[in-house]
Amino acid sequence: MSAIDQLPSFSAGARTMLGDEVYGALQQSILEGTFPPDARINAGELARHFDVSPTPVREALARLESDGLVEKLPLRGYRTTELLDRRGLEELFELRLLLEPGTAANAAARRSSADVAELSKEVTTGRSAIGDANAYRLLSQHDVRLHDLVFRAARNETVRLAYTRTHCHLHTFRLAYTGAYVTDTVDEHAAVAEAISAGDPDAAATAMRTHIERSRDRLLQVID
Structure with a gap:
């Protein structure tokens, strides 16, 4: 089972909350190691899993980048950052x-x-x-x-x-x-x-x- 398969799914509705929900689910998955250090994160796969447009996924990833939990790779999407040494x-x-x-x-x-x-x-x-x-x-x-x-x-x-x-x-x-x-x-x-x-x-x-x-x-x- 992939890391994305282990993420929760959200039902339709409450559209204004989707960005926060995606962010919360991804942050928790990174903290608990579902997405381990140096794991690639595919925004398109996340959008399909959550059944949302790419916009809330991009917003969530931007917030996670600000948190220092992911980093953007030129032309390659995102990856999770390493643990503190x-x-x-x-x-x-x-x-x-x-x-x-x-x-x-x-x-x-x-x-x-x-x-x-x-x-x-x-x-x-x-x-x-x-x-x-x-x-x-x-x-x-x-x-x-x-x-x-x-x-x-x-x-x-x-x-x-x-x-x-x-x-x-x-x-x-x-x-x-x-x-x-x-x-x-x-x-x-x-x-x-x-x-x-x-x-x-x-x-x-x-x-x-x-x-x-x-x-x-x-x-x-x-x-x-």
């Missing part, structure tokens, strides 16, 4: 250690009651993923939301957008598509959220630094 992973986490502990400290100093409520709700959502059949997919979505909430609470849109453009969560979850770290990750998120909610910048920075360092070490074990 050890050096790339270390550099990515070096950037995170520069940005996120300070951001967490700022979030603790600047958070609103709405921020506190959203962080608490997101931690609860993360815990609900534990034991679920789709735990890792749910965790990846939770992780993106939790970190974005911290950036939003810090009230620095420039830093938030700079971080978002790295697409670091997509690349790290693609590297280690396994549910082994669900409990640890959510516990670490909870510690960050609690420190921010308590208005303790030092504790928030420490909790975030600990979380990032432990995430890095878990992923380095996968590479090694």
Whole structure:
């Protein structure tokens, strides 16, 4: 069975959502390895599989290229990118250690009651993923939301957008598509959220630094 045969199919209707649906299906298939690194992606075959015009497929592939999950080959279509190597992973986490502990400290100093409520709700959502059949997919979505909430609470849109453009969560979850770290990750998120909610910048920075360092070490074990 080919990778395309393993993709979901969509029924007719809800035409305005087709582009997002195609993008979501392809992104998930790349993250979980249905499309492995360096796999060719044929836009025409995708359009036939999804029973859509080429336009939503082209739009989805353009978004995946922006994510860094595919690259366009001159006159040859698209291919999936390689996984991060050890050096790339270390550099990515070096950037995170520069940005996120300070951001967490700022979030603790600047958070609103709405921020506190959203962080608490997101931690609860993360815990609900534990034991679920789709735990890792749910965790990846939770992780993106939790970190974005911290950036939003810090009230620095420039830093938030700079971080978002790295697409670091997509690349790290693609590297280690396994549910082994669900409990640890959510516990670490909870510690960050609690420190921010308590208005303790030092504790928030420490909790975030600990979380990032432990995430890095878990992923380095996968590479090694």
